[in-house]
Amino acid sequence: MLNCKLRPVFKQAQVLSAPLWRHKMQIRGCASRPATFQLLEDSLVLNYGEKPMHFNYVWLRDHCRSAASYNSQTHQRNVDTGGIDLTIRPDNTSVQDDHLILTWPGGHVTKYSLSWLAENSYERQKQSRVQPRILWNSDIYKNANVPSAKYDLFMSSDNEVKKFLQNYLLYGIAFVDEVPATVEATEAVTQRVSLIRETTYGRMWCFTSDFSRGDSAYSQLALDRHTDTSYFQEPCGIQVFHCLKHEGTGGRTLLVDGFYAAEKVRQQSPENFDLLARVPIRHEYIEKSDTHRNHMTGIGPVLDLYPWNKELYLIRYNNYDRSVINTIPHELVQRWYVAHRMLTTELRRPENELWVKLNPGKVVFIDNWRVMHGRESFTGLRQLCGCYLTRDDVLSSARGFGLQA
Ligand SMILES: C[N+](C)(C)CCCC[C@H](N)C(=O)O
Ligand SMILES: O=C(O)CCC(=O)C(=O)O
Ligand SMILES: [Fe+2]
Known part of the structure; x- marks a missing residue:
């Protein structure tokens, strides 16, 4: 003031x-x-x-x-x-x-x-910034000692939800611990803050490595850092994961603050940053099976900025789902790949990687417009449940608590 x-x-x-x-x-x-x-x-x-x-x-x-x-x-x-x-x-x-x-x-x-x-x-x-944030690499996040919410208190105390949302807004990730390892309890937790965004994967989804859908998530393979539903015209705002069961090895979750990496690009090369913010590319999801038929495409730049203050608010980064690039004139394609490589280099720095094993009880909320997730390959039965949330409703809840969002 x-x-x-x-x-x-x-x-x-x-x-x-x-x-x-x-x-x-x-x-x-x-x-x-x-x-x-x-x-x-x-x-x-x-x-x-x-x-x-x-x-x-x-x-x-x-x-x-x-x-x-x-x-x-x-x-x-x-x-x-x-x-x-x-x-x-x-x-x-x-x-x-x-x-x-x-x-x-x-x-x-x-x-x-x-x-x-x-x-x-x-x-x-x-x-001014629309959204105050603390950008992090692994050390910054760990040294901040951000507390996880505890299920019982989270379900009964609005103040606990407020603290949780404050952390979520600042870091783009937040955890609730001691949640019963059921879909119902996971759903109840999410409903403290938002509405569920139903997609082709369902409302609350539960998945395992059974290839039930035409996507690499439904395998035991490692998945590199990425944002989900980049093939939606408006990618889902929040992703929630809860690992209900894992009898095997590996399967840790990787989290990377995409905005931290993007700001490094902005500092090193404003031209590369600008290119990633200006050039629209397409992502797609094509599924043709007996049970599912989907063809989704979404078009937008890797980095979305508010035009008036150049604040970054959304990142689309999914090398699996990125579609044919035919939206970039030939004289820019090489420069775009160079810019994309610079971002990839930042995203892949080991010091930027936060690895967590999601054990039953731990629910993670991920800002899918900011923080990338991935996973290590795994063996054995691994069951994950979760959902996407509507971003507008999460932010609305936060504003209801007087938080800047
Ligand atoms: C989370 N759930 C398993 C339901 C869907 C996974 C979607 C994976 C897709 N490649 C994407 O990145 O959007
Ligand atoms: O299996 C996991 O831990 C996450 C897989 C994934 O990226 C997803 O479901 O969106
Ligand atoms: Fe994913």
């Missing part, structure tokens, strides 16, 4: 393109910070805090929070945006008691608190 004691420096003259006309007004109340504004052709510039903020007039009318314009019970807009004159400008503008007051042609009055405007400005959004 901006601090009252910090007096902002007013340098707007250099930053602004020549205004048609100017109106400056400075308010110095006891509790208020000084605020000045200028009226440009299509926007108002507010100096309140460190950097000038620009508010377009149509935007200001569109975001009016008066009872006529906005239903604060339902948090929904009443204003018909399609009916706002695109050349609208306020007839009168003033700052009083930490509020910006605009009178529009026709007499409608809009009153914004300056802190609301600052909070909701593009300039603020551009500087």
Whole structure:
């Protein structure tokens, strides 16, 4: 938050393109910070805090929070945006008691608190992260000693769920221990935080190395680090695993923070990072058997970034399911492979690998938009159950607890 004691420096003259006309007004109340504004052709510039903020007039009318314009019970807009004159400008503008007051042609009055405007400005959004995270390699994660939730408390205490979600948001993985080794208990655990996302694999799924589906997951083979359902237009947000039984050797789970690796690429080569973020590729899942017919494709870049602040929010990385590359013009293909190799090199550094044996009782939640999973080959009977969760509902639960998500 901006601090009252910090007096902002007013340098707007250099930053602004020549205004048609100017109106400056400075308010110095006891509790208020000084605020000045200028009226440009299509926007108002507010100096309140460190950097000038620009508010377009149509935007200001569109975001009016008066009872006529906005239903604060339902948090929904009443204003018909399609009916706002695109050349609208306020007839009168003033700052009083930490509020910006605009009178529009026709007499409608809009009153914004300056802190609301600052909070909701593009300039603020551009500087801030949507999701605070702690990026990790194996040592960072282990040294953080992140506690696992315990089943009993997790099922009865909302505060326990809150702590769990906080860890999940920060690290992209979180564990619940002492869960009864049943599908029902696993399902009950997931329902403390979200809704299950049903897919072609089922709602709650239980699988073993029986080749019941046309996918290498249903074998005893090792699986390299990857994200799941990269062939969905929106890959599943969260994956939950619970190993109900393993009578044999091997089968440890590999976890790698894809964002840690991607940020290493960003530091070493912004060009490679940019290429991975810009070039769309396709993933696919084709299954043709007597019992299952599926053909899914999803198209998107390896790295998805928020356009306004370049924050990474999703990684698609699955060498098994990556489909024919025909979305990259020939002059970029070689460069794309070089960039992809740099990411692969980072993802494969042994120090970035977190290996865990999922024994019965331990349920892991994995952010499938961030953290890659894989497994070691194994022998014997190994039964895993789990599900995918809808990301929107996990984040909604987190926000319900007041967490930033
Ligand atoms: C988890 N479960 C066994 C149900 C499905 C596995 C899907 C595997 C697929 N290759 C992918 O990466 O999406
Ligand atoms: O068997 C495992 O541990 C995980 C396999 C896998 O990658 C998956 O089911 O998505
Ligand atoms: Fe997988």
